[in-house]
Amino acid sequence: MRRLGTGIGWRPEIADAVERMPGIDWVEVVAENVCPGHLPQALLRLRERGVTVVPHGVSLGLGGADRPDEGRLRALAERAEALGAPLVTEHIAFVRAGGALTASPRLEAGHLLPVPRTRDALDVLCENVRIAQRALPVPLALENIAALFSWPGEELTEGQFLSELVERTGVHLLIDVANLHTNHVNRGEEPAQALAALPVEALAYVHVAGGFERDGVWHDSHAHPVPRPVLDILTDLAARAVPPGVLLERDENFPEPGELERELEAIGEAVRAGRRRAGGDASGDGAVAGGAVAGGGGVAVLARPVTGVRGREDTRQRLGVAQAAVLSSLVAGTPVPEGFDRVRMAVQARALAAKRAGVVAKVAPELPEILGAGYRPAFLGYARERPMGGGYRRDALDFAGYLLAAGLPQEAGVRKALREWWLDRAGPAPRARGRAGRVRRRVLLLRG
Structure with a gap:
């Protein structure tokens, strides 16, 4: 894998600061x-300067029971090509459940x-990863x-799970040391043990982020300074292998550029x-210990006996039923499946609802403007009764419709x-954009 160097997550709120920041390689x-045909000018200027841009996906759900959606894969491939990226990244996670596979609501x-x-879960993940690899133009x-x-x-530790995933698919790893710290606090997992089991030759780059602890639970907020324990895990990783990036x-909660x-x-x-x-080399330059992976190649892939089609589908269905039960308990108020920590599941459910409220406020900023201080409690009440079945923009429309049907505000x-x-966005034809804005401004003036 090519050397990336020192990087920062690009966000519109800090675009100007990133553009002026010294020592940013990617x-x-x-x-x-981002939209391939309409990339932000600040991002284009960085590319013109030779700054590498890597697209980081969050919606594929490769750890889910279903096979990856072709449209989502195509969109990720388009972004990789538009940005001239040397690789793309995603997560070992599931983000949706239910549907035809389990004959339950999506x-x-x-x-x-x-x-x-x-x-x-590992069998399903490996097959999904291979599907994604075939569809993407870069590693x-x-x-x-x-x-x-x-x-x-x-049945497996995190290190064992990741190691076998790499052996069976040749996929690269993005190791988030902040997530290792989170799992240490929340699940009692030792970061050193996970690092010791990693195939370092598969390392693509490393994430570092901050968070906070409340009532014995670590929240990976990405909105707080990086704490010392996370930096210590990074040091441990760097002692084992030179991170390519x-x-x-x-x-x-973006701080000043100096911070x-x-x-x-x-x-x-x-x-x-x-x-x-x-x-070793204290500068941090060089290839990953044990040999770097170049270009579109990968680590050696370990063959595994292939089960029949019926067996693979049975495995997907078993995983799908389990994931649907877990997700339904988190977002639809159904009972927590047996064997799960009910306190932690309640914390997760509240975190999901809070995230929904925050993201909807970003994709539809008019809603918190219109509703004022009542936005958040109203949305959390809605979220307790209405699971999200589509994207966040659909969620915003459903929330507004829910309130109006209840005669609120x-x-x-x-x-x-x-x-x-709501009519401007959900009606059969677009209405005049200025009208809703004028009404909203009148409401805000009355409040002020």
Whole structure:
């Protein structure tokens, strides 16, 4: 895998700061947030300067029971080509469940959820990864995720799971050291053990991010400074292998550019400390120990006996039923499946609802403007009764329709503004864009 160097997650809120930031070799963009034909000018300027751009997908759900959606794969491939990316990345996670495979309602998590570390789940994941690899024009790397809960009856450790995944598919790894710390706090898993089992020759790059702890649970927020334990795990990783690239992730609560630069320097020092411990090149330059992977190649693939078509479908169905039961308990209020920690599942359910509220507020910023302080409690009440069945934009429309059907909000002016907004987007034909905006502005003026 080619050397990437020092990177930062590109977000529109910090685009100007990233453009001026010294020492940035590459950036990562959320693949679903960019359109190949309309790339942001700030991103194009970075590319013109020779800054590498890597698309990072969040919606494939390769750990789900269904085979990857062809449209999503095609979209990810288009973004890789438009950005001239040397690779694309995704997650070892499931993000939806239900549907035809399980004859149950289709549910969307709106978030990355952990797959069980079982042989069934690994078989399905490996097949899904091979499908994705065939559809993508560049190598694929997969990220370990943070989790708030564990599956009962797991058969493999995280290190074993990742190692066998690489052996069977040749996929590369994106190791998130912040996620290793999260899983240490939340699930009692030792980061050193996971690192010791990793096939370092498959390492594509590393994520570093911040979070916070509340009531014994670590929340991988990407909105707080990187803590010392995460940097220590990075040092441990760097002592085992030279990371081809290290990237700072920050998604919200963006600090001043100077603080981001100091975090990048702390990350660089953590890598150099690891190299000094290993007695290697303290600059952090060079290839991954054990030999780098070049271009579109991969690590050696270990053949595994192939089960019959019926056996593969039975495995997918078993996994699909289990994932649908878990997701339904998190977003639809059905009972928590046996063997799961009910307290942790309740924490996860609240986190999913809060994330839905936050993302809907971003994709439809008019809603919190119209509803004011009532937006969040109203949305959380809606989320308890209405699982997300589509994307976040559909969720925003469904939320507004839900409120209007219930005769809410009670203030006539606010309800009128919300109705205008909903009709403008959900009606059979587009209405005049200015009308809803004018009504909303009148509501805001009345509030002020």
